[in-house]
Amino acid sequence: MIKRFSLKRVSKVLLLFITVLLLYVFPAKKVYNLNTKESISINKYHTIYLLDKNNMLSKVKIIVTYNSIDKLSEELLESLIINGKYTDKIPSGFKGVLPKNTKINSINVKYDLIEVDFSNLFDERLDEEKEVESIIYTLTSLNKINKVKITIDSKDLLTLPKSQKKLDSILTRKYGINKEYDIDSIKNIQNVTIYYVGIYDNKKYYVPVTKYINSDKDKINIIVEELTSRMGYNTDLISYLNSNARLIDYKLEDDKVFLNFDNYLFDNQSTSKVLEEVLYSIEYSVKDTLDIKNVVFLVNNKEIKR
Amino acid sequence: MNKGILTKREREVFEYLIKNNTTKDISNILNISEKTVRNHISNVIQKLGVKGRSAAVIELLKLNEISL
Structure with a gap:
């Protein structure tokens, strides 16, 4: 009887030991240290x-x-x-x-x-x-x-x-990126990077094209002129900037540019809203072409809040 | 033939050309005759196998032999 009692006790202790061992090897919850270098x-x-x-x-x-x-x-x-x-x-x-x-x-x-x-x-x-x-x-x-x-x-x-x-x-x-050469003279050769909009499966994305062209205008005006041409050089690329939009003037201040447009920057004259695609196309184009960090948009000298 | 190789003088001539200098301007800057400037331009056009200065400039830009 004493032998049976001891055996029972030993097996209980053994079972407990195995359970603890299993919990140690396979913990229920992993803890991640979020402060490591590769967090x-x-x-x-x-x-x-x-x-x-x-x-x-x-x-x-x-x-x-x-x-x-x-x-x-x-x-x-x-x-x-x-x-x-x-x-x-x-x-x-x-x-x-x-x-x-x-x-x-x-x-x-x-x-x-x-x-x-x-x-x-x-x-x-x-x-x-x-x-x-x-x-x-x-x-x-x-x-x-x-x-x-x-x-x-x-x-x-x-x-x-x-x-x-x-x-x-x-x-x-x-x-440059996706480079395109449209030069017919060696005079006034310039290069600008224009961000057009592409569409796939109803989702929009941006496609930059570095264009080499002949123009006697400055780069910012070239960018606006290119984006007011509704289609990109291939019909799958789109610009949402209204073809009537006009850049009245602009001001460069350190690494910031203030672009002052007329009313045609707005998508809808009554709501005075500007399409996101218009703002981003211009902003990305200006930032890449001119190494500018910030672009501020104005319509008739009134700043557009984004 | 490796189209990418220009002589130093040829490169100088085209670098000035794309900055809106005339052959007369370039001859004064480099202290060579206008005819010599035109010869350099013709040599490059022939090397590249293209027709005309604009086509030569496009090829040279693509090959990064000259830059704006």
Whole structure:
């Protein structure tokens, strides 16, 4: 009897020990430390430049996981890779631009310059120019990043493999994107970047086009003139700025510009509302072309509140 | 032939051309004759296999041989 009593006690203790052991190995709740360097963002979006259905690089937002600039930039670059590990983040209607075997070896951030070392960056079946443009525009969308340096297996990328085009070792948005050349004279050649609107599946997005044209006007007036031409150079790109809209005058103050339009900036004269697509098209175009940080809109000298 | 290679002088001539300088202006700036300036322009047009100065400028911009 004593033996049976001891056995019962031993088995109870053993059962208790096993239960405690199981709870220790498989806890009911995981605790995340939100103060680590690679802390996780919840529902944070970031800009990336992907190809749309017309093979135009387009400004798109994707959900991102990381906050720190090195991890975030890696995440964005990985998202540019065709069938890469973040393919599920890519919105429908868009696709990656870097070859599927692209490897990101290292990322180094120095003030406003980001240096990225790749392997297998180019594939002769793909558009090398669009690859470089998407890398530059995506990385310079990061806060405080203005310059990009691309190396391939630790060697500076100074020439594109197919076209033999020379590259500066430090790249900025001055490189241009979706470039179009409409020059018939060598006089008054200018370049501006215009943000048009594209539509896919009833959703709107922005498509930047760097245009080289002949014009004796200043860049801000060229931008407004281009956007008042209702259609972009191809019929899939749209500008919502009324063709009658006129820029009365503008003022530059440090890194801010004040744009004063007439009533035709309004979508509807009775409600005095300006379409979001109009404001963003102008704002993005001016910021990219002129390296301006803030754009303020006025109609007949009265500021539009956004 | 690698279309991207200009001589230093050819590049200088086109950099001045796209800044609205005439051949006369360029000859004065570079201290060479107008005929020499025109020869440089013709050589580049021939190298690039294009017709005319505008087409040459477009090609040179695309190749990043010159910039605005």
